[in-house]
Amino acid sequence: MFASLCHVASVSAPLVRTLASLPRTALTPQSAIYVSTSSNPYFNLTLEDWLFRHYPAHAPLLLLYRNNPCVVIGRNQNPWKEVNLRVARERNVPWIRRRSGGGTVFHDLENTNYSIHVPRASFDRAKTANIVVRALHALGVEGYANERNDICVGGKKIGVFSSYVSGSAYKIVSSRAYHHGTMLISTRLDTLGELLRVDKPTMNTKGVESVRSPVCNLVESNPRITHEAFVEAVITSFRKEYNVGDEPCVVGETPVYVGDEYFKVGTAELLGWGWAYGQTPEFEYVLEKRFRWGDVTSTIRSKHGVILSCTFTSSTSTNIQATLDELGRRLEGKRYGFVHDAEIFSELGEYGSGEMAESEAGELWRWLQAEMKG
Amino acid sequence: MVFARPLQRTLIRTSLFRSHFHANHCLLAARKSLRTFKLADIGEGITECEIIRWAVKERSAVQSFDPLCEVQSDKASVEITSPYDGVVKQFLVGEGEVAKVGQGLCLIEVEDEDDTTGVEITETTDRSPVQQPIQAEDNTRTEAPQSAHVLRQRHPLDPANVATGTTDHVLATPSVRHFARQHGVDLAAIAPGSGRDGRVERKDVEAYISSIPVPEEVETTPSQEGDAVVDLGRTRYGMWKAMVQSLEIPRFGYTTSLDLTRFHGLLPILNAHIPTHYLPSSSTQSSSRVSHMVNPSALYPVPQPPSVPESGRFSKMTYLPFLLKTLAISMMEWPLFRASITPVTAQETNNKPTLTIRPTADLALALSTPTGLYTPTISSTQSLSLHALASRVTHLAHLGRQVPCGLTVKDMPRRGGTISVSNVGAVGKGEGASPVLIPGGGVAIVAIGRAKWVWDVSDEFYRPNEGMEGTRRLKIDVSWSADHRVVEGAELAAFVETWRGWVENPERLTAEAT
Numbered sequence: 001m002f003a004s005l006c007h008v009a010s011v012s013a014p015l016v017r018t019l020a021s022l023p024r025t026a027l028t029p030q031s032a033i034y035v036s037t038s039s040n041p042y043f044n045l046t047l048e049d050w051l052f053r054h055y056p057a058h059a060p061l062l063l064l065y066r067n068n069p070c071v072v073i074g075r076n077q078n079p080w081k082e083v084n085l086r087v088a089r090e091r092n093v094p095w096i097r098r099r100s101g102g103g104t105v106f107h108d109l110e111n112t113n114y115s116i117h118v119p120r121a122s123f124d125r126a127k128t129a130n131i132v133v134r135a136l137h138a139l140g141v142e143g144y145a146n147e148r149n150d151i152c153v154g155g156k157k158i159g160v161f162s163s164y165v166s167g168s169a170y171k172i173v174s175s176r177a178y179h180h181g182t183m184l185i186s187t188r189l190d191t192l193g194e195l196l197r198v199d200k201p202t203m204n205t206k207g208v209e210s211v212r213s214p215v216c217n218l219v220e221s222n223p224r225i226t227h228e229a230f231v232e233a234v235i236t237s238f239r240k241e242y243n244v245g246d247e248p249c250v251v252g253e254t255p256v257y258v259g260d261e262y263f264k265v266g267t268a269e270l271l272g273w274g275w276a277y278g279q280t281p282e283f284e285y286v287l288e289k290r291f292r293w294g295d296v297t298s299t300i301r302s303k304h305g306v307i308l309s310c311t312f313t314s315s316t317s318t319n320i321q322a323t324l325d326e327l328g329r330r331l332e333g334k335r336y337g338f339v340h341d342a343e344i345f346s347e348l349g350e351y352g353s354g355e356m357a358e359s360e361a362g363e364l365w366r367w368l369q370a371e372m373k374g
Numbered sequence: 375m376v377f378a379r380p381l382q383r384t385l386i387r388t389s390l391f392r393s394h395f396h397a398n399h400c401l402l403a404a405r406k407s408l409r410t411f412k413l414a415d416i417g418e419g420i421t422e423c424e425i426i427r428w429a430v431k432e433r434s435a436v437q438s439f440d441p442l443c444e445v446q447s448d449k450a451s452v453e454i455t456s457p458y459d460g461v462v463k464q465f466l467v468g469e470g471e472v473a474k475v476g477q478g479l480c481l482i483e484v485e486d487e488d489d490t491t492g493v494e495i496t497e498t499t500d501r502s503p504v505q506q507p508i509q510a511e512d513n514t515r516t517e518a519p520q521s522a523h524v525l526r527q528r529h530p531l532d533p534a535n536v537a538t539g540t541t542d543h544v545l546a547t548p549s550v551r552h553f554a555r556q557h558g559v560d561l562a563a564i565a566p567g568s569g570r571d572g573r574v575e576r577k578d579v580e581a582y583i584s585s586i587p588v589p590e591e592v593e594t595t596p597s598q599e600g601d602a603v604v605d606l607g608r609t610r611y612g613m614w615k616a617m618v619q620s621l622e623i624p625r626f627g628y629t630t631s632l633d634l635t636r637f638h639g640l641l642p643i644l645n646a647h648i649p650t651h652y653l654p655s656s657s658t659q660s661s662s663r664v665s666h667m668v669n670p671s672a673l674y675p676v677p678q679p680p681s682v683p684e685s686g687r688f689s690k691m692t693y694l695p696f697l698l699k700t701l702a703i704s705m706m707e708w709p710l711f712r713a714s715i716t717p718v719t720a721q722e723t724n725n726k727p728t729l730t731i732r733p734t735a736d737l738a739l740a741l742s743t744p745t746g747l748y749t750p751t752i753s754s755t756q757s758l759s760l761h762a763l764a765s766r767v768t769h770l771a772h773l774g775r776q777v778p779c780g781l782t783v784k785d786m787p788r789r790g791g792t793i794s795v796s797n798v799g800a801v802g803k804g805e806g807a808s809p810v811l812i813p814g815g816g817v818a819i820v821a822i823g824r825a826k827w828v829w830d831v832s833d834e835f836y837r838p839n840e841g842m843e844g845t846r847r848l849k850i851d852v853s854w855s856a857d858h859r860v861v862e863g864a865e866l867a868a869f870v871e872t873w874r875g876w877v878e879n880p881e882r883l884t885a886e887a888t
Contacts, residue, residue: 076426076446102449123417140832154867170450172416174439206470207424208446281426282470303470 022053025262029055031249032242033235036065038253039109041072041096046266047251048115048180049099055117057175060242063115064231067107071095071195074102074169078205078280080337084198085374093195097276102169103210105182106192110217112227114234115180123177125149125170131241132166132183135233141221150213151181153221163216185227186219200285207281277305277335289367293320293360298368302336316360323361337372341365405486408463410478411442416452422474423447425467435461436482438547443479459547460484546574554579609746609779619813627808628854628866630874634825635848637696637880644691644760651679652761654687686769693825693850694797695764698737700876701820702755703886705735705793708869710861712736714792714816729860738791738815739767741781742801743774749794749815750774750785760883792816799824799850807853817861823851 029051036044044065055061070093073082082104083095107113116128129145136143136151143153143165151166168181192215218225235248257263269275282303289296294316301308310328314321330344344365413423423445430436430443436456445452456462463481467473544565546554553576554561564582566572606614670676705711713729734754741748750770755763773780794815798807799822807821830836831844856866876882 074449075444075451076424099451100449101446101451168449171452172450173441173453174455207426208449279427 023262023265025050025054025260027054027256027260027262029061029249032059032061032244032246033238033248034061034063034251035231035235035248036063036251038251039066039068040253041067041070041094041107042267042270043253043258043263044113045096045098045270046263047257048178049266050262051115052117052171052173052176052178058119060119060238060244061117062235062238063117063180064112064234065115066109066112066227069093069106069108069191071104071106072098073104074208074210075099075279076101076207076281077104077210078203078207078283079277080280080285080372080374081198081200081203081205081283082196082210083374084195087194091191091195095276096270097279098169100169100171100178100180101208103167103208104196105167106187106195107182108187108191109227110184110186110188112183112185112230113180114183115178116238117176117178120172120175120177123172123179125168125179127241128179129168131237132181132234134240135230135237136165136218138233138236139218139222139225139229141218141225143221151183153216153218163214165216165218183230184215184217185225185230186217189215189217202286203283204285205281205283207283273305273335273338277337280305280336282308285371287368287371289364291316291360291363296324296364298364300331300336300372305336307331307334307336307339312364320360323359324364327361327365337374339369339372341369406483407486408481408483409458409460410466411457411480411482412478413445413454413473413475415475416447416450420447420450420475422472423452424472425469425479426451427469428465430462432462432464439545445473454479456482458482458484544574545569545572550574550576550579557583559583607746609748613747616812616814617810620810623811623813624858625811625855626858626863626866628856628863628870629851630870631849631851632697632874632877633847634693634850634877636878637693638825638848640880641691645689648689648691649679649761651682652687652765654689655684657689682765683769685772686765688764688768691760691764694822695760695767696880697822697850697877698739698752698755698767698795699758699760699763699883700880701793701795701873702735702737702758703876704869704873706756707872708865710865711817711869712792713860714790715857715860727859732792735793736789736791738794739770740794740796740809740819741770741774743779744777745774745779748774748779748781748786749790749812750781751787751789751791753787753791788814790814790816792818794819796821798822805851807851809853809855811855811857818854818856818866821853823853825850 027050032055034047034051036047038044038047044067047065048063051061051063069091071083071088073079073095075098077097079085079095079097085095087093088095114132116131118128126145126149129149129151132151133143133145136153141153143151146152150164150168153163153165166181166183168179170177170179196210196212218230238244251257272278280302282301285300285302287298287300289298294314296312296314296316298310298312300310310331312321312324312328314324327344331339334343416423424447426444426446428443429441436442437459438457439455442454442456442462445454460482463483465480466478467480473479544561546561546567546569550573551561554564554574557579559579559582561574561579564574564578567574567578569575569578605611709731710729712733712735713731716728716730718725718727735756736751736753737755738749738751741750750773752758752763752766752770758766770781770785773785794809794812796807796809796819798804798809803824803826805823807823809819809821811819825848827846828849829844830847830849835842835845835847852870854866854870
């Protein structure tokens with residue numbers, strides 16, 4: 001899944017959707033309550049988007065789903081800063097950019113996602129958060145929403161800091177808004193920590209940086225809670241809040257959905273380089289390395305996943321410096337993290353493949369390439 | 375196609391301008407003007423947003439409701455749509471930059487089709503090369519269409535749009551809206567129209583007009599008969615003033631439920647042993663089951679119990695005195711809740727605020743009476759026995775019930791209590807009240823609900839392996855509001871847990887009895 005990301009061509013559809021550019025769909029949402037049995041994150045995110053754009057604007061809607069292990073970053077975040085890409089590759093855990101704002105979360109089968117869609121005019125973060133809080137109360141958990149509308153559990157021991165059990169994000173368009181979040185039921189918190197732990201203090205990004213918070217699972221408060229119990233509780237709470245009597249519509253990755261134009265285009269878009277990497281806001285990364293031939297400081301500026309500039313300052317000889325400058329120039333316009341050796345060295349006649357391993361530039365390039373991979 | 379139409383119109387306009395460059399301004403040919411589209415208030419207290427992406431390019435055409443750009447703020451990703459049909463001339467904020475609410479996002483050139491005369495319309499000059507940044511005279515321009523008879527429906531993100539809470543959102547271009555308004559047609563009646571995404575088009579309005587047989591009469595203003603105007607009355611006005619003052623207190627709420635089952639189990643015994651001097655005179659119940667064949671007063675007179683007025687007598691113990699007593703004991707363990715904000719005189723207003731902590735637990739009881747809401751104080755509650763408390767509460771309730779009110783200034787001292795208690799459960803089965811802190815009413819107020827039996831399947835009672843399937847417990851909701859200038863959430867929560875420790879284990883009172 002990871003390798004395919006760099007080979008998919010940039011998606012031609014504009015990434016801020018215009019009404020004219022929304023893919024067509026032959027399907028219509030049937031119910032105000034949707035539960036997905038699929039654990040494919042690309043399918044689920046596309047399902048959420050399809051419901052968001054096609055359900056009647058004045059009516060509230062609830063969607064519940066859970067995903068196979070993956071890391072989900074916010075719409076305006078920098079994956080190199082938010083995701084430990086090396087650990088993700090090692091564990092074969094993909095990362096995905098979602099359409100709503102906010103920070104980075106880890107999804108797996110032990111955490112459940114809820115998505116509440118309402119008309120924009122009546123969007124109220126506290127109200128939607130409380131639907132979930134009341135569901136927690138019904139499950140015997142003393143949860144509450146803090147002033148930022150994150151859901152926390154204070155614990156029976158007063159004086160212990162409260163921990164988050166849920167992260168939230170929002171999306172607002174002209175007539176509709178949604179609040180979605182993850183509810184940690186029994187996620188492996190150590191895995192979550194490792195995947196989200198990135199140590200790059202010298203990478204400065206515009207856009208959104210995640211706020212690290214202590215998290216805990218619901219099962220710590222009530223060991224009997226399961227995904228199914230949480231789903232039922234949220235449905236009940238949602239029904240009560242909005243006086244909805246609809247039967248839940250259970251959706252899976254059936255041919256009807258998977259074959260629909262909207263779903264095909266939507267999932268392809270999420271997988272494409274243009275969305276995943278190409279939506280990264282501008283960032284600057286300063287790296288230092290001591291080689292036997294000199295100390296090098298490398299400054300890379302990138303925007304929308306493409307290298308804008310790459311400069312090297314070093315304490316080495318002017319010859320080598322000149323070569324480094326040329327290397328930096330050749331990196332301009334290339335995709336950050338996806339540069340092949342051939343793109344850099346093919347035009348440089350002086351560096352044949354045999355000498356490349358020896359040369360200083362080659363050594364530096366190998367180091368830089370590894371750093372950019374994350 | 376979408377793009378071709380405005381382009382066509384621009385071409386036509388340009389040629390008109392060239393040939394009529396010095397012509398009279400009052401020609402009714404469509405005018406173009408440049409508007410600044412400002413970042414509207416997105417709500418939720420957000421003051422600025424970062425532009426993530428522009429959906430259009432500069433100098434491209436947009437229609438109303440076409441997405442214009444995407445912005446991000448505080449975990450929300452927001453799509454902003456164009457308020458007008460027109461051409462986006464210039465971006466004022468770039469991708470990755472931050473715009474404040476009210477700041478201009480871009481310039482959009484718009485055609486105007488309103489034919490109000492007498493309004494000076496400024497025109498753009500198409501002849502100047504595009505390199506020059508175009509000055510937008512938007513202030514005069516945007517005011518113009520707001521004249522009474524050419525009210526355009528505001529785009530929800532139009533900065534001049536004040537949210538009116540309307541839920542119907544009919545898609546139609548401004549020219550169609552104007553046409554509909556001219557003919558007194560409500561767009562909501564036609565929606566959805568025949569246009570793209572259900573837009574109402576001009577031909578829909580025309581069809582609607584021709585199908586109406588009789589023009590509708592304008593409704594007369596509703597009659598004023600039957601409305602009665604009354605004064606608030608002294609007590610209600612007192613409540614008004616107190617509540618307005620209470621607005622300056624930042625408060626937070628905290629709700630929980632207390633388990634009264636164990637106390638409920640004690641009630642039969644407590645009721646069987648109410649001392650005679652507290653029992654109503656008419657009661658035939660004897661307070662003591664011990665019959666005295668030998669007289670305790672034979673050696674020395676037994677001290678006479680204090681005389682209790684009839685209004686202070688009760689025949690049954692209730693939950694409220696018990697809750698007040700346990701609350702008072704908890705207050706003795708928590709000095710914060712025996713504190714009140716030191717009243718500040720005019721000269722001292724510059725000093726930092728201080729708290730005055732009293733050695734006693736004083737409670738203000740909110741009483742709803744036929745004559746209004748009163749808050750008499752019970753001082754030194756911790757020193758009163760459960761019987762004495764029950765008697766005091768009964769007495770105060772009796773005084774309150776009188777018309778005119780029997781409560782005097784002596785019952786409602788200015789010093790007041792440090793915690794107010796409202797027994798709203800006596801009135802109804804409400805769950806989750808949100809009481810308001812009254813200035814002078816202390817640092818916290820608690821509203822006590824109505825006790826109800828529930829089935830409890832918490833771990834204590836649900837152990838199917840041992841054959842326990844849950845049990846019936848008597849719970850009562852208590853909703854707190856506290857003054858956040860002096861009380862922390864965790865402190866209130868911990869205090870309530872202390873209270874719970876007494877309420878749910880009434881046996882502890884036997885060890886405390888002096």
